[in-house]
Amino acid sequence: MLFRQLEYLVALSREHHFARAAQACHVSQPALSEALRKLEEELDVQLVRRGRKYEGLTPEGERIVVWAQRILADRDALKDEVGALRTGLSGRMRIGSVPTASGAVSLLTAPFTAAHPLVTVEVVTDLRSQDILRQLRNFEIDAGITYLRPGLPENVATLPLYQERYVLLTSAADDLARRASATWAEASLLPLCLLTEAMQGRQVVDQVFAEAGLRPVPRVETDSVATLFAHVRTGNWASVVPHTWLHVFGVPHGMRALPLVDPVRAVPVGLVVTAREPGSAMARALTEVARHTDVAGALERLPGAPDLP
Structure with a gap:
């Protein structure tokens, strides 16, 4: 089994289309299809429902995708960890944010990039809260900024940042x-x-x-x-x-x-990351920056804004 085959399976699950999955992986469609057939032979289970066009993954395929996402995330975390030990943290960190919190993201990305100059940050700011939790679960983002509502999954670690008013x-x-x-x-x-x-x-x-x-x-x-x-x-x-x-x-x-x-309402907003050990080096580094950044204080000092109660 090769990491490449798992990447193809995850891409197919995400794109729901062989050609788009192949394009996302920068390979030809026949190469992607053949790699997935070999993965099925190695695992001795059908992963993809095939007809005249892509018809989805089998139940077994859906389950294997979860393992594939986890394995690939652990591979990436290992590479980040080794890189950090050698030359400092490098690579790409992915942050997802609800739109209402996207204005506060720069208060974290600025000190983070200053502390880790070899890291490129990708911020997606049009996500709903459920999208952030799903993408965390699927290892599509390293961290999210969202509302800290009751009932968040147990496998999510949170760090309050400020109260939204x-x-x-x-x-x-x-x-x-x-x-x-x-x-x-x-x-x-x-x-x-x-x-x-x-x-x-x-x-x-x-x-x-x-x-x-x-x-x-x-x-x-x-x-x-x-x-x-x-x-x-x-x-x-x-x-x-x-x-x-x-x-x-x-x-x-x-x-x-x-x-x-009448009334004055405040809703907690915070950083969310996957609660796994050792977890993502990127997520740990961002959490450390967030712990030492007074996001709430910065948001109270608004240029030209009225004093808020």
Whole structure:
């Protein structure tokens, strides 16, 4: 059995298509198919359901994929560990983030890359919380930044980073803009642009509205926090955004950011990694940086933002 054969199987499971899997692995489709046939012969079990086109993996194949992902992750972790012992940590670290937390990612990547100059960081910021947990489980990312909600899997280790709070982002011409804060009830009466319902950041906002007996219906929905800012900029919309995004944009000209009160809500956000030993050298290094970085303090010192309660 070769690592290459396991890589092909994992790629096929991810791409659901022989040609795309072969392209992802930089080999021809016949070479990938033949390697998988030899793996089936060696394991003496059918892994792929074959017809006129790819029809999926067999139940045995699905199970072997889990082992393949684990073996390949351990191989990569071993290479990182040996490299770190010889010349310092090097390679690529993959971080997944929920969109609402992506504005805070740079507070970790900056000190991390300074401490480990041979590492390249890849950040994916359009993931839902469940996507992050799935990709951690499948060893597709080394770490994630997401909401630390109850019921996280036991095989996930967490490190709290900050408390996410919410501001009403509105046009400076709006009557509310002269106020020091706004209530959730007042926000519900405005033409709102919010994240889509599938995103946990939106679910948190909906929960706060519901607890106040409110159910606003946004006229525009998006999966991008930056798009929320763009819509508010037109003067036609208001939005509820995490205070962390003011760290990225400040309060743009022509807008106001008002802390939302009645109630004041804070939701914990943190770093999540797979709780395995010895685990990923990349994840351990990032966790160490996070332990010594005051992310919450940095997010409270927002240029041009109002004092938050």
